Amino acid sequence: MNIQLEINNKIVEAQQGETILDVCKRQGLNIPTLCHIKEVFPTGACRMCVVENLNTGKLVTSCSYPVEPGMKIATHSKRVAEARKVIVELLxxxxxxxxxxxxxxxxxxxxxxxxxxxxxxxxxxxxxxxxxxxxxxxxxxxxxxxxxxxxxxxxxxxxxxxxxxxxxxxxxxxxxxxxxxxxxxxxxxxxxxxxxxxxxxxxxxxxKNHFAQIIEAIDDPKKHVVVQYAPSISVTLAEEIGMPVGTDVNGLLNAALRKIGFDAIFDSSFSADLTIMEEASELIHRVKNGGHLPMFTSCCPGWVKYAEEFAPDLIDNLSSCKSPQQMMGALIKSYYAEKVAIAPTDIYSVAVMPCTAKKFEAQRDEMTHQGITDVDAVLTTRELAQLMRMYGIETDQLEPEVADSPLGKRSTAGKIFGASGGVMEAALRSAHKMITGEEMQKLEIESVRGMDSIKVAHLEIGGIAIGVAVVNGLGNVAPLLEEIRNGRNDIHFVEVMACPGGCINGGGQPITMDMENVKQRMQGLYRIDGNETLRTSHNNPDIIKIYEEYLGEPLGEKSHHLLHTHYQKREVLV
Amino acid sequence: MKALNQVFTNYKDASPDDLIPILQDIQAQEGYLSEASVREVSSFLHLPASRIFGVATFYNQFRFTPTGKYHISVCRGTACHVLGSATVLEELEKKLKIKAGNTSRDGLFSIEVVACIGACGLAPVISINGEFHAKVDRNAIHRIIDEIIAKNAENEDNK
Structure with a gap:
């Protein structure tokens, strides 16, 4: 039903149930808010968004006040302006x-x-x-x-x-x-x-910031400082350096990192490809041998800790694969260290991540072997931008560069890890090849893309029925876990990303609450996937090479030692 | 924890709305809300511990440390306030080196502030383990506390 009301002496239309703020925004009126989050039921706690209801003479919070027919609203009257200013002064x-x-x-x-x-x-x-x-x-x-x-x-x-x-x-x-x-x-x-x-x-x-240690390591001639960056960084850094949201700045990112003084630059999308090889193999192994199903992804350290605390009964369902950050870290201090003949203790390993939980993951006990930590320090996207400013790096002065070998070449399957549904899509592309021996006809799996909170798909690959679910935002995982506990068995593989939209909206990304920004970052990743030709992890030549030269085969002994781990119940006050 | 199960049996089909009565029952039984009991309530009502703690700290009546052997209620009602209960409380806190809501390290004393004991004629009034002390002032506080400490030491010696 359409309602008519008057805002700033102008008749406007509105829907029953809309708030005054909704309607004002549509009218292009700029009303300041503080406590308001679009996705959450409004509380009106801060009163920043007050407007004047001219019929009653009262100031009402526009974020929580529903529109009424015949309402007369003033959004920027003298009274409103004064009230808002006093609210800020009180704060x-x-x-x-x-x-x-x-x-x-x-x-x-x-x-x-x-x-x-x-x-x-x-x-x-x-x-x-x-x-x-x-x-x-x-x-x-x-x-x-x-x-x-x-x-x-x-x-x-x-x-x-x-x-x-x-x-x-x-x-x-x-x-x-x-x-x-x-x-x-x-x-x-x-x-x-x-x-x-x-x-x-x-x-x-x-x-929590680790600049001092990183800068010290860069400054130390005895230290070989290696940096890796997550798949999403190249499309989110743009906002921090004044470029349009979702622009891919991968080349500039490499150049900037080199200029800061990192000795080697690797792309975590490579280890994302590796994660896919291991994880897809693990899934097939579990399906064929009656392992714990459904299998949950373990790339997201927020989700892993959540599972340890809130779902310890399902820990065996977590994939044993380390996350791409940790896989890369382990390889830098083993495979790469051997290649360049540098002792692992002389390597300082930094990761640029979209995520604050990655800082936690890097220092987990499981991620240190014989005193060698996989990853020594983690920077968020925001911190990287800050570091670039500290080192006086002007991106418009830079020429695009490429990442280093041998851990720098990636497929776009590893790249889309940064978006919700990306791990699933990448894993299915490779699982298809592993099961049937043939490439997937159409690589895009639209049903797992996008911003829906739960995305479910049922597929048949080489005669095996595989049900997959993608949980987009950790608040949506509890109902699915409950269904699984109650015997739901049509799902074999579940991707869980704690942040809504995936890593592109991670807690270490440029600050935004606008989901439109997040969608553009997501499109940035899928654009890369659409434009390039190397789109499957198993066809990445460097992945093929590392298995030939070093790892042997997925789930093999070396992989087991370097790339897999286990998690356990965590006692906290929940 | 057996004791809490007894509390919980009184709340069949419990919902989060029952949180406050449940906390009151636990405190009546245990004297305070321990971390362990909050954990129990959390799993009984399916409420996060932070929410339970948030609700409990909103109300003055809940405490999170065990009461002392001698639990002192200081009346801060209007009549007591007018006759100097603020000074009484301050003196008490200084004497026992604890703040209202806390328990002394030796577990002997705890202080609680109450809105009105309902004995305005005796203002300012404090109650120690239910025993009223009328018209107290700075000096009275020292006398009362010292007496309790002495009596307690004597009892300990006799044991």
Missing amino acids: LSNHPDDCLYCARNKNCELQDLSYNLGVRERRIRGVKNNHKIDTSGVSLVRDPAKCILCGRCVDACSRVMGVHAIDFINRGNKSEIGVAFDKGLNTSSCINCGRCIMVCPTGALYE
């Missing part, structure tokens, strides 16, 4: 004045609002709270002093990810966001995904 009244030292300086919604609404003096002085910074987590740092209690991180953690490690604790002016029993993040159920960072409007949440 600033107990906020630390240390923008210059803040992780989110120049990329802060509170800073923007304060600037846009013309706050130029401190009129309201509140008592500063005396919260401690929580640095206990491996990946994330929480600075409650900068928190404005908008609650977006709580929504992201509980409703989007289904983890609910944090919530509002205490009340009134003692309110803060924290974990159960006011402990550190490290003992909580936090999966380090960084979803909270992506939605935080201020600098209250940020990733």
Whole structure:
């Protein structure tokens, strides 16, 4: 049913059930919001989005107020403007004045609002709270002093990810966001995904930084510093260096890394190809030999920790394959070290990842063998951009370069790992070849692409019926796990990516809450897949070579030693 | 944990709405909400621990440390406030080196702030293990606490 209402003296149409904010946005009216997340039921907690209801004379929160017929709304009246400004001034009244030292300086919604609404003096002085910074987590740092209690991180953690490690604790002016029993993040159920960072409007949440160690290693002539970058980085870095969303800057990325001083540059899409060889073989092995099914992917460290905490009964269903980051790390300090005749202890291995949970993954006990860690330090996309600025790298001065050999050549199957459904699609392309001996006729598997929360497909490959499911966003995994526990058996292989959209929207990516941006990043990856000719992992010549020269065969002894691991139940307060 | 199961049997078809009564029952039984009991409630009601802790810290009535052997309730109602209960509380906290809501390290004392004990004629009033002490001031606090410590030491010696 269509409703008519008046906004700023103009008659506009709206649907029953829409909020005032929805309609205003469609009209191109810019109403500031803070606590609002599009995908989550509005709370109206911050009151930033107030508009004036001229019929009642009241200020109402447009994000949560449904439209009514005959409503008269003013979005930028004097009263509204003053109210918004006071709201910001109140938020600033107990906020630390240390923008210059803040992780989110120049990329802060509170800073923007304060600037846009013309706050130029401190009129309201509140008592500063005396919260401690929580640095206990491996990946994330929480600075409650900068928190404005908008609650977006709580929504992201509980409703989007289904983890609910944090919530509002205490009340009134003692309110803060924290974990159960006011402990550190490290003992909580936090999966380090960084979803909270992506939605935080201020600098209250940020990733733990390892610049000092990395810079020291680069500066140390005795250290051979190797860097790998995840498949999604080449399409998301663009935003950080002022290029259109979703642009592939792979060549510039290689050039920039070389200029920073990394001795060798490898593409994790190569080890993604390797993951596919191992994982597809593992799947076929499980299907043929009655192993634990369905098999879950284990590339996503957020999901792996979630499974250890919330689904320990299904741990045997996790693929034993290490993630591409860890496979690459293991190969750099074995295969590559042998090739270049450098001791593994003299190699410093850095990974550029779209993900904060990768920092956690890199330091897991399972990822260190005889004192040699697979990966020594992890940088997020945001941190890489920061490092480039620190090293004074202007991308418009760079010529595109290629990654190094022998771990730098990839197929586009490894590349699409960065998008939800990509691992599944890549695995099926190779599984088809492994089962039937023939290439798939049509390589695109549309049913596992896109932004749907659960994508299911049933296929027949060489007479074997294979059911696959793709979970896009960790909040959607619990119902599927429950179905599996209750005996659902038509699914054999499940891809789980914690972040909605996959790694292109990972917690280490350029900050955005706009899913349109995420879709463009996704298209960027599929464009690469559409444009190139090497589109299957098993046809990657460097993959063929590494099996011939070094690994033997998928699931072989060397693979087992270097590329596989196991996970176990984790006792935390869930 | 057997004790909690007894609490849970009173809540057939429990829903998250039953959280607060359940926490009250547990506290009545155990004296406080331990990490272990929160864990139990979490799996009983299918609620995350952070949510339970969030709800529990919203209300003044829940505590997360065991009460001391001597549990002191300090009335902060209007009449007591007017007659100086803020000073009483401050003195008590200084004397016992703990804050309201906490328990002393030796487990002897704990302090709780209550809204009104309902004995305004005795203001400012504190209650120690249910025993009322009327019209207390700084000096009275020291006397009362010192007496308890002495009595407690005597009892320990006799054992």
